[in-house]
Amino acid sequence: MKVKVKFFAILRERVGKGEVVKEVDEGCTVKELWATLQKDHPKLAGAQTRLLYAVNQDYVSGDHVLKERDEVVFVPPVSGG
Amino acid sequence: MFRVSRESLNLQELVDFVTDPEAGAIVTFIGTTRNNNEGRRVIALDYDAYAEMAEKELSRIGAQAEQRWKIRRMAIVHRVGPVQITQSSVAIAVSAAHRADAFEACRFAIEEIKKTVPIWKKEVFEGGEVWIGTQSGQPLSPGK
Numbered sequence: 001m002k003v004k005v006k007f008f009a010i011l012r013e014r015v016g017k018g019e020v021v022k023e024v025d026e027g028c029t030v031k032e033l034w035a036t037l038q039k040d041h042p043k044l045a046g047a048q049t050r051l052l053y054a055v056n057q058d059y060v061s062g063d064h065v066l067k068e069r070d071e072v073v074f075v076p077p078v079s080g081g
Numbered sequence: 082m083f084r085v086s087r088e089s090l091n092l093q094e095l096v097d098f099v100t101d102p103e104a105g106a107i108v109t110f111i112g113t114t115r116n117n118n119e120g121r122r123v124i125a126l127d128y129d130a131y132a133e134m135a136e137k138e139l140s141r142i143g144a145q146a147e148q149r150w151k152i153r154r155m156a157i158v159h160r161v162g163p164v165q166i167t168q169s170s171v172a173i174a175v176s177a178a179h180r181a182d183a184f185e186a187c188r189f190a191i192e193e194i195k196k197t198v199p200i201w202k203k204e205v206f207e208g209g210e211v212w213i214g215t216q217s218g219q220p221l222s223p224g225k
Binding site for chain 2: 077
């Protein structure tokens with residue numbers, strides 16, 4: 001199944017684009033998706049401990065199981081204001 | 082009114098939005114770009130946002146404030162893109178029957194924005210740039 005991943009801020013710069021569509025297996029969790037993305041984009045390596053996860057614009061935990069066409073965002077430390 | 086915007090902020094628009102005949106107070110907050118940070122000479126800030134989720138989180142902050150304080154209305158607009166020194170990056174307006182509720186809800190809103198809303202600032206300073214929040218602790222492996 002396919003999911004859409006959007007990148008923002010430092011992650012967008014590291015990946016060099018704002019969005020990718022990824023083919024993942026049924027049952028894939030957000031954390032597993034992140035591990036796959038780190039293989040695709042070595043510049044993402046090392047970011048794991050400081051990220052929050054959002055699926056379809058809500059924060060979720062790393063073991064959240066993805067569904068077809070989910071929109072996934074990895075949220076580095078926020079710094080609005 | 083909970084919005085992320087590329088336009089420069091207009092506080093009067095927020096004040097008009099929260100104006101309410103049952104309000105006895107309107108408190109506003111503006112966050113502005115300072116010319117220095119941790120010893121660096123700042124040239125500008127550049128904000129990025131996951132806009133759809135940021136607006137959702139801003140309205141969640143508004144709903145929480147309504148539960149905790151007796152406020153009438155709240156408006157928050159956060160800017161994205163480059164924001165020059167002295168310009169506003171975020172504006173908040175809160176109306177309430179009484180000032181204490183308006184002050185506290187306004188303070189709550191700006192503190193929450195800094196914790197949960199998916200907005201990021203890149204500081205452009207003399208000699209470099211840095212995404213604030215990622216420069217300490219467990220950084221992204223730099224330069225690989």
